[in-house]
Structures are given as C-alpha cells and as structure tokens.
Amino acid sequence: MTNKKDAITAYIENHIQNKLYSPGQIIPSESEFCRLFHVSRMTVRKALDELVAQGVLYKEKGRGTFVSQKPRYASFQCGYGFKQEALRRGFVPSTKAVTINLIKADHELADKLKVEINEALWEVKRIRCINDIPVVYVHEYYIYHQCEDLTITIAAESIYDHLAKKNISFAFADQRLEAILCPEEIANDLHISDKHPVLLMSVLAYMKNGVPFNYGLEYYVSDQLPLIQSIYNKNNGNVN
Amino acid sequence: MTNKKDAITAYIENHIQNKLYSPGQIIPSESEFCRLFHVSRMTVRKALDELVAQGVLYKEKGRGTFVSQKPRYASFQCGYGFKQEALRRGFVPSTKAVTINLIKADHELADKLKVEINEALWEVKRIRCINDIPVVYVHEYYIYHQCEDLTITIAAESIYDHLAKKNISFAFADQRLEAILCPEEIANDLHISDKHPVLLMSVLAYMKNGVPFNYGLEYYVSDQLPLIQSIYNKNNGNVN
DNA sequence: GTATATCACATGTATATACATGTTGTAAAT
DNA sequence: ATTTACAACATGTATATACATGTGATATAC
Numbered sequence: 001m002t003n004k005k006d007a008i009t010a011y012i013e014n015h016i017q018n019k020l021y022s023p024g025q026i027i028p029s030e031s032e033f034c035r036l037f038h039v040s041r042m043t044v045r046k047a048l049d050e051l052v053a054q055g056v057l058y059k060e061k062g063r064g065t066f067v068s069q070k071p072r073y074a075s076f077q078c079g080y081g082f083k084q085e086a087l088r089r090g091f092v093p094s095t096k097a098v099t100i101n102l103i104k105a106d107h108e109l110a111d112k113l114k115v116e117i118n119e120a121l122w123e124v125k126r127i128r129c130i131n132d133i134p135v136v137y138v139h140e141y142y143i144y145h146q147c148e149d150l151t152i153t154i155a156a157e158s159i160y161d162h163l164a165k166k167n168i169s170f171a172f173a174d175q176r177l178e179a180i181l182c183p184e185e186i187a188n189d190l191h192i193s194d195k196h197p198v199l200l201m202s203v204l205a206y207m208k209n210g211v212p213f214n215y216g217l218e219y220y221v222s223d224q225l226p227l228i229q230s231i232y233n234k235n236n237g238n239v240n
Numbered sequence: 241m242t243n244k245k246d247a248i249t250a251y252i253e254n255h256i257q258n259k260l261y262s263p264g265q266i267i268p269s270e271s272e273f274c275r276l277f278h279v280s281r282m283t284v285r286k287a288l289d290e291l292v293a294q295g296v297l298y299k300e301k302g303r304g305t306f307v308s309q310k311p312r313y314a315s316f317q318c319g320y321g322f323k324q325e326a327l328r329r330g331f332v333p334s335t336k337a338v339t340i341n342l343i344k345a346d347h348e349l350a351d352k353l354k355v356e357i358n359e360a361l362w363e364v365k366r367i368r369c370i371n372d373i374p375v376v377y378v379h380e381y382y383i384y385h386q387c388e389d390l391t392i393t394i395a396a397e398s399i400y401d402h403l404a405k406k407n408i409s410f411a412f413a414d415q416r417l418e419a420i421l422c423p424e425e426i427a428n429d430l431h432i433s434d435k436h437p438v439l440l441m442s443v444l445a446y447m448k449n450g451v452p453f454n455y456g457l458e459y460y461v462s463d464q465l466p467l468i469q470s471i472y473n474k475n476n477g478n479v480n
Numbered sequence: 481g482t483a484t485a486t487c488a489c490a491t492g493t494a495t496a497t498a499c500a501t502g503t504t505g506t507a508a509a510t
Numbered sequence: 511a512t513t514t515a516c517a518a519c520a521t522g523t524a525t526a527t528a529c530a531t532g533t534g535a536t537a538t539a540c
Binding site: 269270271285299300301302303304305 | 489490491492
Binding site: 023024042053055058066067068069114171172173174175176177178179180181197198199200206208209210211220222223226227228229 | 264282295298309411412415417421448450460466468471
C-alpha cells in the first residue's frame, strides 16, 4: 500500500488525464478532499503542493485550486539518463560504437569530479541513437572506484541504471550549453558534416549529497532531436 | 515582520554563506531548530523542505540534514528575464536596436500564444548586451491587450518588470534548444559572421494559470555567454 | 570475539486544531 | 440603485501530538 498523499496526487493526475478535470477548471477545495479521502487537511495540502510545484495545478488564495493549462510536449527532455527519457517519450533508444577506457584524472577532470589528480576514471564514448538515427555523441567520465565492474555491455545499455543498483544516482546536475560546429572526428560518427552546428551540453551530475559522480560532454544533433526543457519560477508569479 | 518559516531559511542560508555550516556538514536536527526558534517541528520541516528542493540541503532518513556540496556557478541561467538575471550575476546588462511593431497573429503565433488569428500582437526585436558585448538577439511577441502601453523605452529596459506591475508574470516556461548557423540578417547585429553557430532558444512563457503571454526566439552567441542551468531530480536519488 | 537485541535519536507521515488573510456573493443601510 | 457590511468559504501559516521507520552506538548473550 502506498501513501495517503500519493493516493491523492494519483487521483488528481488521473482525473486530469481522463479529462474529468479540465485545464483552467477549479478542483474540489481542500476540505472537500478531506471528506473524500477521510484524511486531514495537511495531508491534502501536501498532495496539492506537490502538483503545484510540478506546474500541474495552481492556487489562488481565497478562491481555490485550478488545473494549469500548460500543454505537454511529447519531445525530449534531458537530464534523467538517455535511455529512460527516450523510453518515456515512446522512442526506441539504442547505443552504438561504445568504447570504455581506464584513464587517470588530469587537472581539469580532477577539478570537475572533485577527486585527486591521477585517480582512476572510466572514459566512456557512446553514440546514442533514436530509432536508429544517431542523435548524440557522448564523451563522459565516471569515477572508477564507484563502478569497478563497468563493461561494454553495461555501457551499451544504461550506466545510470547500473549505478542505481549501487545506490549512486542522479539528484541534480549543472548543465552548460553551447552551440559549436561539430568537431571532425565526431561528425563522422554522427553521419553529419563537420560544418554542421551541434549543441554541446557539458553535464556535471551530482548525488544527493552534492558529490559529483559523472562528467560528460554531449554533442546533440539538435535538428534531429530538439531538446525541450520546462522551467519553473520559484516565487510562482508573486509580485512584491 | 516576515514568516517564521522564512526566518529559519534565511538563518540557514546565512550560516552557509558565512561558512558556519560547511558543505557536507550535518546541521542541527529538526528538534533542535524547534528549541532554537521556539516553533513547532512542522514549521521547521517546511523551511528545510524548501532548501532541500533548491538543492541547498539534503536529508538522510534516520541520520540528519546536511549541507550540499553543490558548487555555485557565477554564470548565466536563463528564464527569469534577461535584466534581472544579468544583474544577479553581477553583469552590466544593456539593450540596443530596439524595434516594436504592432502585427496581427498568423496561424503559428495564434497557436503558440493561444489567441485568435489576427489578434493584435507586439513584435519586439532587441539586441541584449552584457558589458556592451552583444550576446543575444531576441525576436519575440507579446499579446497587445495585455500590454497596450508598451514603448521602446520600456522594451529597452525590461518588459518583464513592466508586465509584473500588471500582475502578468512568468510562472513557468517551455524551452526548445537548437544549434543553428546564425541567420544572415541577425549575424550583422550580433557582430559575428553568418557561418557562426548560435544557440537558438524558443521560449514560450506562461502565467501561473497556464495561459501563455510571451513567445520568443532567442539567438545566443554562446561562446560569449554560455548558458548554465541547474536541474533537479524529482525523486531525489531514491531507488526502488 | 562476535553476533544480537535494544535504545536513543533522526527523519517521514499523518491527525486535529486554531487563527490569519484574501475573495465573493448576499443582505442590510443609505 | 448604489454602497457597505458581513458571512461563508477559500487558501496560508502555525501549533501540538502520535506513531512509523531508518541509523548507529551500546550493552547483552552466546
């Protein structure tokens, strides 16, 4: 059995999905949900707050709680691992031309991953495909002692899934975005010309304790796979 | 006087800033904060949850609450309006070559902004500079009836600030990212060649009720101003 | 010495309650 | 007819309490 709070969020999300609650429509008040689920108001509020934080609902003090009119794109949003994200969107992900190498951290890598210089790292190069079309060239690094049993087979599937079994998982990440002309040696692998612009995303991924575990350079053929992101305002539309 | 909750978040943030709490360090337990501030535990938890959601703190069940080791970049993060964001980062923002035009919504714009075809829109073109170097060419649209008094002077400052006075403000946005070669007519204005790759960000900004109010195409000279974003995992590093 | 049980303490979830504050429609006063 | 006051109801903030669950150190049993 799951949480009472999660039962309420699931109920509301289902109602929205099944169009029983429509965008812009007011939903039952907090007290009504209390009666509906036989729970206290604080539990209802926790459930609602979660959906407000996701942008699914919004509240107006003194009036009520409403369904947002935000349209949902069926496109790609990075950050949660390539494979999971592709599957979630209904695409077929695959990985080609995997190489893994043991290297020693140079100054830059040691600085990014917060390890000692010369510490052992996995250097992984992968070409990620969507429906067999190469869309991303990934050149990334993992800390060896966190993942000593890495193999090409694992790298061809999902390193994030593998690390999750060791309790190493992505909590947040910093992304740096640039547009560049595709480097020659990468252009070949992506089946594009080296005059082609690509989106270079440098990602530094952290565990929830803030310790980095993965640094990577991702070259997106963005006309094949436009990146779509949603951002939320912390102070949700409040003016001083 | 402010909230009790906000007093606690401010206290913790100050302690981190003044290095009284260091990254990785455990902070006082929830009960200790109760005694410290003479508040209930739920109030403390609300304050902590807010900082956890921001990635400032992280919790471990049964152990305690800790300061994240996340390094803070002093770079640019889009989404909250160009001017505010630049000022927050300590840059000097300015705007050049502003044009504003009244136009009628074509099919595409009407679809994006969820208005009728032929509805009046402001078309705004701006060149945004950081320290007098052109970094972004912005080509965007606002709904006329939401901002009838728009002027070039306002557009040269901050349209977002102006709209905030009318209670129109950014709550969330969808961003689409692509790398392209800079279109010729824009390259001149940005002082770059038309063979230069630029980062094209298409932004659709919504009010908190989910109604769109601003659609824009932003051409970033990303080697002048790399975009940096932070993303958080919703299920914060929990494995099933 | 090495397991095992237990206890203190941490966060997680949930309840019941109170009052503050913003919104809206209705009824009374002008 | 218009304004004003108020009541009903919405969300916002805060308290006090209870029990569940995970962690780690200590004391006990073997």
